[in-house]
Amino acid sequence: MSDAIKHECGLAFIRLRKPFSYYLQQYGTVMWGLNKLYLLMEKQHNRGQDGAGLASVKLNVEPGYPFLQRVRSSAPQPIADIFRQVSHEVKELEKYQPDVMKHPGLMKGHISYLGELLLGHLRYGTQGKNNVEFCHPFIKRHTIPARNLALAGNFNLVNTDELFNLINIEPGEFQKQSDLAAMMEVIHHFIVKSDEQSPGDMDVLSALRKAVPLFDGGFTVGGLLGNGDSFVFRDAHGIRPAYYYINEDVVVAASERSAIRTVFNVGENEVKELMPGMGLIIKANGDITVDKVTEPKERRACSFERIYFSRGSDEKIYRERNALGYNLSPQILKAIDYDLKHTIFSFIPNTAEVAFYGLWKGLDDYLKQVKIQRILSWGNDITEEKLSEMINRKIRIEKIAIKDVKMRTFITEDVSRNEMVQHVYDVTYGTVEKGVDTLVVIDDSIVRGTTLKESIVRMLARLEPKKIIIVSSAPQIRYPDCYGIDMSKLGDFIAFKAATELMKEHGKEHCLKELYDRCKELQRLDQLHTENVVQHVYKPFTTEQITDKIAELITPKGLNLPVQVIFQTIESLHQACPTNTGDWYFTGNYPTPGGNRVVNKAFINYMEGKNVRGY
Numbered sequence: 001m002s003d004a005i006k007h008e009c010g011l012a013f014i015r016l017r018k019p020f021s022y023y024l025q026q027y028g029t030v031m032w033g034l035n036k037l038y039l040l041m042e043k044q045h046n047r048g049q050d051g052a053g054l055a056s057v058k059l060n061v062e063p064g065y066p067f068l069q070r071v072r073s074s075a076p077q078p079i080a081d082i083f084r085q086v087s088h089e090v091k092e093l094e095k096y097q098p099d100v101m102k103h104p105g106l107m108k109g110h111i112s113y114l115g116e117l118l119l120g121h122l123r124y125g126t127q128g129k130n131n132v133e134f135c136h137p138f139i140k141r142h143t144i145p146a147r148n149l150a151l152a153g154n155f156n157l158v159n160t161d162e163l164f165n166l167i168n169i170e171p172g173e174f175q176k177q178s179d180l181a182a183m184m185e186v187i188h189h190f191i192v193k194s195d196e197q198s199p200g201d202m203d204v205l206s207a208l209r210k211a212v213p214l215f216d217g218g219f220t221v222g223g224l225l226g227n228g229d230s231f232v233f234r235d236a237h238g239i240r241p242a243y244y245y246i247n248e249d250v251v252v253a254a255s256e257r258s259a260i261r262t263v264f265n266v267g268e269n270e271v272k273e274l275m276p277g278m279g280l281i282i283k284a285n286g287d288i289t290v291d292k293v294t295e296p297k298e299r300r301a302c303s304f305e306r307i308y309f310s311r312g313s314d315e316k317i318y319r320e321r322n323a324l325g326y327n328l329s330p331q332i333l334k335a336i337d338y339d340l341k342h343t344i345f346s347f348i349p350n351t352a353e354v355a356f357y358g359l360w361k362g363l364d365d366y367l368k369q370v371k372i373q374r375i376l377s378w379g380n381d382i383t384e385e386k387l388s389e390m391i392n393r394k395i396r397i398e399k400i401a402i403k404d405v406k407m408r409t410f411i412t413e414d415v416s417r418n419e420m421v422q423h424v425y426d427v428t429y430g431t432v433e434k435g436v437d438t439l440v441v442i443d444d445s446i447v448r449g450t451t452l453k454e455s456i457v458r459m460l461a462r463l464e465p466k467k468i469i470i471v472s473s474a475p476q477i478r479y480p481d482c483y484g485i486d487m488s489k490l491g492d493f494i495a496f497k498a499a500t501e502l503m504k505e506h507g508k509e510h511c512l513k514e515l516y517d518r519c520k521e522l523q524r525l526d527q528l529h530t531e532n533v534v535q536h537v538y539k540p541f542t543t544e545q546i547t548d549k550i551a552e553l554i555t556p557k558g559l560n561l562p563v564q565v566i567f568q569t570i571e572s573l574h575q576a577c578p579t580n581t582g583d584w585y586f587t588g589n590y591p592t593p594g595g596n597r598v599v600n601k602a603f604i605n606y607m608e609g610k611n612v613r614g615y
Helices: 020-027 032-042 078-096 104-110 160-166 179-197 204-214 257-264 304-309 315-335 350-378 384-391 414-421 450-461 494-505 509-524 543-553 570-576 593-607
Strands: 010-016 051-057 068-073 117-123 138-140 149-157 217-225 230-234 243-246 250-254 278-282 288-292 343-347 401-403 425-427 438-443 467-472 563-567
Touching: 010 032, 010 149, 010 217, 010 230, 020 032, 020 104, 032 078, 032 117, 032 250, 032 257, 051 078, 051 149, 051 217, 068 078, 078 104, 078 117, 117 149, 117 217, 138 179, 149 179, 160 179, 179 204, 179 217, 204 230, 204 278, 204 288, 243 257, 250 257, 250 278, 304 315, 315 350, 315 438, 315 467, 315 563, 315 570, 343 350, 350 384, 350 438, 401 450, 438 450, 450 467, 494 509, 494 543, 509 593, 543 563
Parallel strands: 343 438, 438 467, 467 563
Antiparallel strands: 010 117, 010 250, 051 068, 051 117, 138 149, 149 217, 217 230, 230 278, 243 250, 278 288, 401 425
């Protein structure tokens, strides 16, 4: 609702285990693997809007013939653009040989991307610029096949400078802007060392065990080697998600379980989670290993995956989002003084719909209890009219807002732009009894609050309710993320703005300068990673005080009706999402030392008026 958070990237990996003739006979097409990769990428399209890429490696290619190919796109519809190029190559071949699709050997020899190893990526730009050069996979070429590497991932690293220093590389301008460039150099360094030690039979697992522990961040990464080896690995805390599925025909890995289930039509228990610190390695000969690449640490899987990023079609995520909404019902009932008769409930945007259903169920459970107690209190004094009126009482839900997908805010001038933003959503008139009904609207999260203030609240106010209550299924976002989500500037967060405003009002503005001095001292001592200084910005105030200030900040000037905000509590978040305990953006408890360095650097940037990222 309030400025969509950019998603993390998405990964799709396929290793075919049979010759192409098998897929032609079994499934009717030699393009089976590429078709599945396309579907895997489309089913994770929610994870990438800025670009996409595809890398392919062919097994058992004669020397001198190409074996590693890559295509990338930053077009408006990048997945479609990539596979349009693949399809064009096939159509061109069919012009001269109409039945070529029935000849697997010819197809493999002439179609660039028809390989047994396939790596797809969906990019949401965080650190790098949004052009095709920053789209994954990256490739590193070499005359020796085993030393050719294609790499793609869903991640951010916070120690890229140290990585370049470690392997004695002076990064160029492009490399400085890309985490993947740093990761690729390190992995390639150890791959080459391994190939030097065992030419023709390198130990990929050993190489990864030397490289992966050096990376500070959250990551799921896939790689293809020119000799036919391939791998997928996950960070020690399991911050970024990774799932895999293996059968006799294929090995597949992706960022989302539901994508694999849908594309391959398999049960939930057939798709395994790649656990923290583990790697999935497939040798060129087809041998599969799932083994440790770095020492697993406390599981801190990203809770935003469950709240917002991953598709809600996964049954566990669906249940968890439902629970997030359900857990909010007691707070909301209290806020409306239990007056369900004069309260309307809705949601914006569509991604909040599942949490909305959970909220609806929580309210309905309360209403059922009220009905039972009222009917029991009547004793024998029951009439059909009274009973009918009581039984027919329902939670009032409406589709209050509809997004106008055609609207584009093309004007940059602030005054004009704010006017345009107000019309991105259309309201449903006639749903609210003016001055009588309270309007409760649930969202996934509240990050910056800009769209809330300039668009959503103004729009809802047109319906003239008695009161507007904005509900967030996530807790207050207080701290930057540095593990794959583009939330890195403290000054952007409405919760941080609220805390600093409260400091000014309470005469504690000097505390900000003291915390800044503390950060500068830690920076001088190279100790920025040792503590999260920014937690002290919030400590003087209760969660309720900050919430009330947020409500004040998102209320447009001149609005003559009360606006209240309700956030999910940390406790109920963990109750709803017990396996994804990563909550550093809410609590400031970062899983790696690099997180503390990033948040403190972000605070220094804020105090110095620098509008740049914290890493």
